[in-house]
Amino acid sequence: MNIYVGNLSWNLKDQDLLNLFSAHGEVSSAKIITDKFTGRSKGFGFVEMPNDDQAQAAIAAMNGTAVDGRNVVVNESRPKPEGGGGGGYKKRSFGGGGGGYRGNRGGGDYNRDGFNNGDF
Known part of the structure; x- marks a missing residue:
């Protein structure tokens, strides 16, 4: 059986465990x-x-006991859940781009409708 042991002192080594x-x-x-x-x-x-x-x-005896000044958490290790993990990478697009053909947008003739104020 695999046992998880948490809240360990940073001073402990594998041999101590x-x-x-x-x-x-x-x-x-x-x-x-x-x-x-x-x-x-x-x-x-x-x-x-x-x-x-x-x-x-061992789990029953050790859980909650003080080891090197810290109360350790001891329980049966559970396997990691399937999938997920790592956060992944998602490509992001930030605005802009697109564009494409917009037809004739030219700044054409100011007097396009043929009406001329000077005709009066």
């Missing part, structure tokens, strides 16, 4: 998620425990 959960049963892996640019902890991680009963006992 493994040690915390090993007290409750066999742990196959423990990973604290870090920022890919800075390498700093994001304050949460995941623990994989092969035995579901031990995992449930």
